[in-house]
Amino acid sequence: MELTMKYVILYVNNFEETIHFYRNILGLPVKMQQGTYVEFDTGATILSINTRDSVREEIGLDVPNVLSDAQTFEIGFVVDDVQATIETLRTQGVTVVKEPVVKPWGQTVAYVADPDGHYIEICTSVD
Known part of the structure; x- marks a missing residue:
């Protein structure tokens, strides 16, 4: 299959x-x-x-x-500049759940929430 x-x-x-x-x-x-x-x-x-x-x-x-208080999944979007994207979203009133951090494998990752509280990962590509 x-x-x-x-x-x-x-x-x-x-x-x-x-x-x-x-x-x-x-x-x-x-x-x-x-x-x-x-x-x-x-x-x-x-x-x-x-x-x-x-x-x-x-x-x-x-x-x-x-709505559930506990999220069990996320949606991920890849961008070139996580910090700039988060700042743009913040100025538009989007809830930032986690600020950008660089993971041990080199990927920059941050999280925002949509109006229903679904987590959205904003990240760089993992190459």
């Missing part, structure tokens, strides 16, 4: 705030939108959002209304 990751879908509470965050603050182009389902073009893998209500109503998955 060969699996290819095509997309990741985040379930969100505040659709307008979240679409603004990913489209206007992070600058991801909208690839497609159908109601509350939106796909952002991020390269090889599509990042999608959908409201929790829509997922329950249209798909039938049991998605809770409340």
